[in-house]
Amino acid sequence: MSELDTAKANSIAGRSYLRAGLLGGALTLVLYQLLLFSFAPEWSYAIAWAAGLALAALLFPPTLLSDARLGWQGQAVMAVIHVASFLLGLGILRAIVEQTGMERLAILASVLATAVFVFLAMRMAFRPAGQS
Template sequence: MSKVHLLGGQGLIGDGLRFALVGAGNTAFTLLVFQLLLFWLSPLISYYLSWAIGLAVLLVAFPRYVFKGSSATVWRAASTVAIYLASLMIGGVLLSELTAFGINPRFGILIAIGFTTLFNFAASRLVYRLIRPNPV
């Protein structure tokens, strides 16, 4: 199976690979923003601001690049925001607990990203592929 076929398909593998590629770029960008904001702001404020920037990127990228063949709808955008708000809370609580436990927030953010990435993919794929495939 060719690389182009894997990245072009609408199945789990194609969606997963595109999610990983777009997500890696977005994560690297927002992680850089987070690290820079830590020079001036608390870990949680830095996390929330960098998260908001990343969400704006994903609202454009998901229908266009990640879940190809799906349409951008108000329902999907609202669902994506809800998923990422839940992820934000999960990541924020995890980062707070890790920091309170003595883990440096510059490392703790990587643990939070790992947990929230799995949640985000599963929930987003439900929205873009499995629930209401052609929402109005």
């Protein structure tokens, strides 16, 4: 595969991953708001986050789960990044709810922070060799 073909494949994969993330994030926001009617903010976040990740994984499986180019080590790194993003988001949500009581708005800061975290972590973890 030429460098141009590799660049195109990476661009397509990146857009697919972005679509999966946007869809998962949107589902997380909507579902979280609905779940707050019955559950505490932490449980609402956990359920909504898992549902968003599951939906994105169902719609874009090569991007999230079985990208053969990554191998098992790369998939393990992706899993660690996503678990870390969940814990980061949960911590942010808890802190905002405890400090302000604004459980309906806390999710916005949480989703924004985790989106930035996942983007940067993935860029750092999967940067091609030789790039800084």
